[in-house]
Amino acid sequence: MKESISIVLSGEAGQGLQTIEEFLVASIAKEYYVFSTKDVMSRIRGGNNTVQIRVASEKIYASKQTIDLLFLLNDDAFERLRTKVTKGTVIFGKKGSVKASMLEECEASFNELDVEELAKEYGKIYANTILYGFIAGIMQLNKDFCLQQIKEKFQNKSDKIVETNQKAFTVGFEKGQQYTDLFNIKSLVNPAPLKVLDGTNAVGIGALAGGCNFIASYPMSPGTGVLTFLAKKVKDFDVLVEQAEDEIAALNMVIGSWYTGARGLATTSGGGFALMVEAVSLSGMTETPCVVHIAQRPGPATGLPTRTEQADLNLAVYAGHGEFPRVVFAPGNLEDAVLLTQKAFYIADKYQVPVFILTDQYLLDSMGQMEGITLDETYLQDSIIETESGYKRYQLTENGISPRGIPGFGSGLVKVDSDEHDEAGQITESFEVRVQMNDKRLRKRAGLLESFAEAELIGNADYNTLIVGWGSTYGVLKEYVETNTDSGVAFLYVKQVYPLHEKLSTYFEQADNIIVVENNATGQLANLLKIELNVSVNHSILKYNGEPFFVDEVAQRLQEVL
Amino acid sequence: MKNFEFEQELDIAWCPGCGNFNIRTSLIEALQELELEPEQVVISSGIGQAAKMPQYIDVNYFNGLHGRALPVAVAIKAANPDLTVIAEGGDGDMYGEGGNHFIHNIRRNPNIAHLVHNNMVYGLTKGQASPTSKKSMQTPVQTSGVANEPFNPLAVALSLGATFVARAFSGYPEQTKEIIKQAITHEGYALVDIFHPCVTFNKINNFKWYKNNCYQLSADYNRNDFNMAMEKALDVEHFALGVLYQKQGQPTFEQQLPVYQNNQQPIVHRKRDLDKVSELLSL
Ligand SMILES: Cc1ncc(C[n+]2csc(CCOP(=O)(O)OP(=O)(O)O)c2C)c(N)n1
Ligand code: SF4
Numbered sequence: 001m002k003e004s005i006s007i008v009l010s011g012e013a014g015q016g017l018q019t020i021e022e023f024l025v026a027s028i029a030k031e032y033y034v035f036s037t038k039d040v041m042s043r044i045r046g047g048n049n050t051v052q053i054r055v056a057s058e059k060i061y062a063s064k065q066t067i068d069l070l071f072l073l074n075d076d077a078f079e080r081l082r083t084k085v086t087k088g089t090v091i092f093g094k095k096g097s098v099k100a101s102m103l104e105e106c107e108a109s110f111n112e113l114d115v116e117e118l119a120k121e122y123g124k125i126y127a128n129t130i131l132y133g134f135i136a137g138i139m140q141l142n143k144d145f146c147l148q149q150i151k152e153k154f155q156n157k158s159d160k161i162v163e164t165n166q167k168a169f170t171v172g173f174e175k176g177q178q179y180t181d182l183f184n185i186k187s188l189v190n191p192a193p194l195k196v197l198d199g200t201n202a203v204g205i206g207a208l209a210g211g212c213n214f215i216a217s218y219p220m221s222p223g224t225g226v227l228t229f230l231a232k233k234v235k236d237f238d239v240l241v242e243q244a245e246d247e248i249a250a251l252n253m254v255i256g257s258w259y260t261g262a263r264g265l266a267t268t269s270g271g272g273f274a275l276m277v278e279a280v281s282l283s284g285m286t287e288t289p290c291v292v293h294i295a296q297r298p299g300p301a302t303g304l305p306t307r308t309e310q311a312d313l314n315l316a317v318y319a320g321h322g323e324f325p326r327v328v329f330a331p332g333n334l335e336d337a338v339l340l341t342q343k344a345f346y347i348a349d350k351y352q353v354p355v356f357i358l359t360d361q362y363l364l365d366s367m368g369q370m371e372g373i374t375l376d377e378t379y380l381q382d383s384i385i386e387t388e389s390g391y392k393r394y395q396l397t398e399n400g401i402s403p404r405g406i407p408g409f410g411s412g413l414v415k416v417d418s419d420e421h422d423e424a425g426q427i428t429e430s431f432e433v434r435v436q437m438n439d440k441r442l443r444k445r446a447g448l449l450e451s452f453a454e455a456e457l458i459g460n461a462d463y464n465t466l467i468v469g470w471g472s473t474y475g476v477l478k479e480y481v482e483t484n485t486d487s488g489v490a491f492l493y494v495k496q497v498y499p500l501h502e503k504l505s506t507y508f509e510q511a512d513n514i515i516v517v518e519n520n521a522t523g524q525l526a527n528l529l530k531i532e533l534n535v536s537v538n539h540s541i542l543k544y545n546g547e548p549f550f551v552d553e554v555a556q557r558l559q560e561v562l
Numbered sequence: 563m564k565n566f567e568f569e570q571e572l573d574i575a576w577c578p579g580c581g582n583f584n585i586r587t588s589l590i591e592a593l594q595e596l597e598l599e600p601e602q603v604v605i606s607s608g609i610g611q612a613a614k615m616p617q618y619i620d621v622n623y624f625n626g627l628h629g630r631a632l633p634v635a636v637a638i639k640a641a642n643p644d645l646t647v648i649a650e651g652g653d654g655d656m657y658g659e660g661g662n663h664f665i666h667n668i669r670r671n672p673n674i675a676h677l678v679h680n681n682m683v684y685g686l687t688k689g690q691a692s693p694t695s696k697k698s699m700q701t702p703v704q705t706s707g708v709a710n711e712p713f714n715p716l717a718v719a720l721s722l723g724a725t726f727v728a729r730a731f732s733g734y735p736e737q738t739k740e741i742i743k744q745a746i747t748h749e750g751y752a753l754v755d756i757f758h759p760c761v762t763f764n765k766i767n768n769f770k771w772y773k774n775n776c777y778q779l780s781a782d783y784n785r786n787d788f789n790m791a792m793e794k795a796l797d798v799e800h801f802a803l804g805v806l807y808q809k810q811g812q813p814t815f816e817q818q819l820p821v822y823q824n825n826q827q828p829i830v831h832r833k834r835d836l837d838k839v840s841e842l843l844s845l
Contacts, residue, residue: 193845194845195843195844195845197843205839205842205843208839208842209836209839209840211834213829213830213832213834214637214640214641214829216633216637234820234821235820236838237838237839238821238825238829238832238834239821240640240641240819240821240829241820242640244633245662245663245665245666246662248630248633248662249630249632249633249662249663249666250633252626252627252630252633252634252637253633253634253636253637254637255626255634255637256606256624256633256634256635256636256637256638256641257637257638257640257641259624259634259637259638260604260637260638260641260642260645260830261641261642261830261831262637262641262829262830264637278627278630279627279630282626282627282630286624286626288624338843370843372843373843375836375839375840375843377836380834380836406830407601407604407622407638407642407645408601408602408622408642408644408645410601411601412601413600413601413620413621413622414622414623415616415622415623416623416624416625417617417623417625418609418625418626418627419625425623426617427575427614427617427625
């Protein structure tokens with residue numbers, strides 16, 4: 001694990017934790033590396049929510065389990081956090097917010113800090129700005145930058161609000177400065193300029209980069225953020241946004257949009273995707289592209305609405321009846337959330353198949369710093385053709401791809417059918433045509449493997465132990481191999497989880513010990529590796545309580561099987 | 563040779579004597595008389611005997627899933643408002659499986675014509691009750707007779723603010739054609755519930771039954787009178803034929819979309835700007 005300090009803010013919904021998180025992460029990012037994540041209860045007010053901000057002088061992409069500085073904004077929260085508090089934890093809170101017996105038991109130290117009391121002369125709503133100032137003071141962050149941020153955030157409200165917030169910040173800042181010895185992470189002299197972003201925005205930006213101009217969805221956490229993101233971009237990017245009456249309508253609309261020549265997206269979670277399954281096979285049969293962002297949360301059924309899990313891989317890979325090709329991408333970091341989402345639109349368009357972007361609550365709700373990336377212009381190139389009269393939508397071709405026309409562009413007619421059909425799109429019951437058409441559709445798999453999103457090997461290429469992960473476990477596993485003293489360990493980050501390319505096999509052949517780390521209970525990727533590549537893994541490290549893996553936790557669990 | 567007719571002979575899967583044949587003729591003639599070109603027209607349909615319609619017309623089509631013609635049609639029209647879009651299917655397809663979409667698309671008011679072939683039975687799956695089946699009608703599934711009240715599509719559509727509500731009968735193909743033409747040219751969502759006999763599975767609502775139980779709206783009927791339209795729609799003893807209600811000038815779904823507020827060009831034809839996206843990633 002890299003040297004870092006983890007700051008946890010604990011409060012209830014409605015106390016403005018997210019605002020402090022945004023402020024802090026942006027100002028910390030000017031001087032340090034930072035990663036922040038949230039743990040939110042499924043309720044609008046009250047409850048116990050936490051924000052964890054981890055600060056380091058080296059790059060980090062994940063959160064750790066133990067808390068170094070804990071700020072309690074409401075009482076009764078401590079019990080939930082108890083397992084993450086150690087001897088070294090320093091707690092700030094109102095007098096009595098932690099029971100004396102409990103404090104004694106965990107041996108943490110306690111400092112009194114009552115931000116509401118401090119905010120009294122400004123008003124209770126300024127308590128979170130005071131806390132922002134207090135933490136900035138401990139870390140000795142650039143005060144001018146912090147004040148500037150406050151100004152930018154509130155300037156369209158009123159000068160008075162800006163001024164009071166800045167005053168409140170300063171009160172906190174000065175108090176915080178008394179505790180600078182609690183913070184011993186070296187700040188960076190010339191920090192690399194990195195973009196601060198969360199996973200949701202990264203997927204949204206990736207969609208725009210992929211030419212997305214249509215989104216139809218039905219709200220379901222944690223997929224809704226992408227819908228909200230694109231709704232804000234309606235004017236600037238010509239995106240048509242519709243909240244559908246249900247997920248069934250949503251994906252049928254998206255398919256209708258692609259049929260017409262748009263690039264549509266549906267964003268949902270596993271439960272919503274379950275309803276879209278019918279339309280997934282419609283996309284498969286009609287060879288009308290579609291892109292679906294599936295933001296995983298724990299199931300089955302409604303599960304844990306605000307928590308994280310990676311248990312919908314099987315659903316994505318097997319969704320729909322009948323047999324037809326599809327692609328599943330699983331980005332694990334911000335860069336890939338942009339790039340793979342962009343690529344999803346291109347692949348869907350080129351191969352006329354459904355493409356899924358499989359993320360999860362943890363990736364979407366976490367904020368981090370992103371490396372500069374270049375968006376690929378070729379991904380915007382449509383493969384739509386101008387039709388001629390006599391155009392046949394389902395022309396049999398060697399690579400399985402029939403030139404795709406759209407209605408009104410050219411003199412041909414675009415006839416698409418969910419029944420088995422002939423080359424012209426007319427219903428057929430010919431056994432022969434059925435086989436030809438099925439083969440044609442399945443032939444696309446070869447092309448999909450040609451454009452396989454390469455897996456990334458992190459760590460020593462001379463490994464004998466290979467750790468495998470997909471999606472949001474990327475951060476913890478990367479940090480593990482980067483700090484592990486045993487150089488015989490590497491991490492294989494699989495970004496395209498379906499279809500899997502044969503060339504991955506060479507990574508497995510080299511390893512004596514293969515360990516798959518997954519945020520689910522049955523080892524879904526491990527099973528897929530067996531089915532697709534006949535790879536037998538030696539160990540599966542699994543977690544499915546609704547939380548992500550933490551860096552310190554993963555290190556410990558890996559040690560057990562190494 | 564008509565524009566929307568096939569050159570080669572067609573293998574049509576409808577039973578001889580089925581009302582769908584007349585509806586097909588009415589639809590082809592309507593499209594023809596409106597001087598539309600097949601490339602400009604898209605028919606979105608579901609599954610069922612009625613939903614096979616676009617297979618038998620030379621036109622763009624998206625023959626999708628049971629009950630799902632409307633969401634597809636709405637998206638097609640929104641993505642390219644220059645196209646003429648028709649959603650077509652049976653009563654089971656549109657009011658049963660697709661009931662939720664039926665309700666919500668009336669609220670959207672997309673500029674599409676919605677043609678529902680209402681034979682008061684499920685044809686393709688061999689004679690089970692449909693949402694519009696008469697009470698006590700016996701079927702292979704409803705062996706003791708249908709217990710549920712029949713669904714009233716016209717009253718539902720009116721109550722939700724549909725801007726064009728009509729009923730036709732395939733036995734009067736001339737009138738059916740005229741109503742279809744009006745539905746297509748109406749700006750906004752236009753429902754045409756088209757009665758037609760299923761000669762194979764519905765022995766109750768046969769040609770004669772429709773003739774005897776339907777009547778024409780009088781020449782001086784005022785189609786702008788909502789209350790009168792509702793009264794006609796609620797009369798399930800005698801079924802009025804014609805345009806029960808029309809309200810013009812209501813903004814359509816597409817017109818209200820922010821993407822078309824200052825720019826009429828269909829989104830499918832607009833250029834995309836990657837540099838602008840890159841700006842979102844700059845510091
Ligand atoms: C999801 C789904 N459920 C059921 C079916 C079977 N099915 C096909 S058509 C149909 C009903 C057709 O009735 P209607 O819409 O009234 O059309 P008709 O055949 O009478 O014209 C059903 C239940 C199907 N194709 N798909
Ligand atoms: S089953 Fe009924 S609706 Fe279907 S074609 Fe035959 S008569 Fe027409």
